[in-house]
Amino acid sequence: MRRWLLVCLAAAYLAGVWLDGVGSTLPSSILPRSANYFLQVSALFPYAAVASIDYRAEGWVCADGANGANGKWEELDTRPYFPLDADNKENRFQRVMHFYRDNRPTMHALEAYLMNAHDAGLHDDGIPRNVPIAGVRFSSLRIPLPQPGEPLTRSERKPLSEYPESERQLFYHTRRSKLDARCAGEHDGTSEESD
């Protein structure tokens, strides 16, 4: 009895892996999400990459503590705050962006996390530790792929400012009114007005 139960479970698992991989919605329609999740192991690299994608963050630095109008965006290196696999796309910041960049609660939580992390002043992140930031913006870099035969350069991380605007795609930023308020010293708690 125990043996056949195990055989049936093993067969169901293998069938689930296969069905999920070939694009069937049957497993996800009958299993809890947490169980279905463990079946998602086989649809590996089915599509061509259209660009080399990297995600970046910037912090809004108020000008001499004055209002936001005179501030500027400066790149905020997220790697000290996401140290796990810091230099490749398995980094957790890259993964948050990959999965949740259009999910507002997650982006708000990320904004709060990065602002608190910078303000704690424990790491060098490209913006001086004693300079508070009033908000963040997140963008993706979509670096064109070379064609075969073209001269290649090693994949490397360059400062955001070295990439042309055409390769950047902004998808989240703290609202200007919020930046102004924070630069003026008004505490606002959460950042639910960001978009």
Next chain:
Amino acid sequence: MPTLGTRIADWLDEPVPLLRLEIVRIAAPLAVLGFMSSRLAHADEWIGQAGFRVPDLGGDWRQPLFVPALPDWLAWTLAGVMVASGLACAAGYKARPSAAIFAATLAFVALSDRLAAFTVSKLSPVVMLAVALGPAGSILGIDAWRRGGTGERPPAMQPIGSVRFLQLLPVVIYSASGIAKARGDWLHHPLVLWSHLHDSYQTPIAFALASMLPGWLWTVFQALVLAFEMLAPLWFGWSRTRPYALVFGLGMHAMIGLMFGPVVWFALLMMTVLLAGHTPERLVVKWSRPFAA
């Protein structure tokens, strides 16, 4: 005329070399711990309260289960249990309970942090559960060594359902992966493989090969991989093609491991399962002789 059920039962009852399971029991935890090592070094960021956590999204499809952050001390404790159980399993010390505990810790972290979870995260609990359900640690490792002076050597060949499962697993994965690729871009876009060589996964070897090899060769590699994966049930099901399929599969994973940085651990895990499950029987039996009856 035997029924399908009888055939399956016969196949399951057919003795297989115990060494096949021992290979997975030893090598799989090491590959998995290699994958986990970068995460374990930052356990407080990974599953604890020190790092960023995706909030509870209340049923969002991207969040299979919301698991709150562990207190940092508990995150480090869990990391310690994972390492200890994985190493104990590989060393053959209380191999089956070690494998079960290792599998449980792996399942927990896969659910706890989707951000750092990849194929190895989802596959490894199942592989280790299969090890735990079989006679792991019977002929190699600390348990076997301690039993050595007191009992008989276990039979080298015995029916082992876990081995049958581990033999089927890569074939099922390849088959589904091949079909997914065919449904995706692999049949009509000649440079799918080439397109994946240029991001942060790129190793010096990937860069060197991308610089040296002509573009058309990447299309040939792409076609070979697609044919291998889509027809994996044939290649591995037919005894005549199985050794060639094993060599191709090992070569494919070796290249993946060499060319795509952190994917090396997935490659090693798959190579372990392939080697254990599909190395020709006569070789495995020969290798088993010093350890089993």
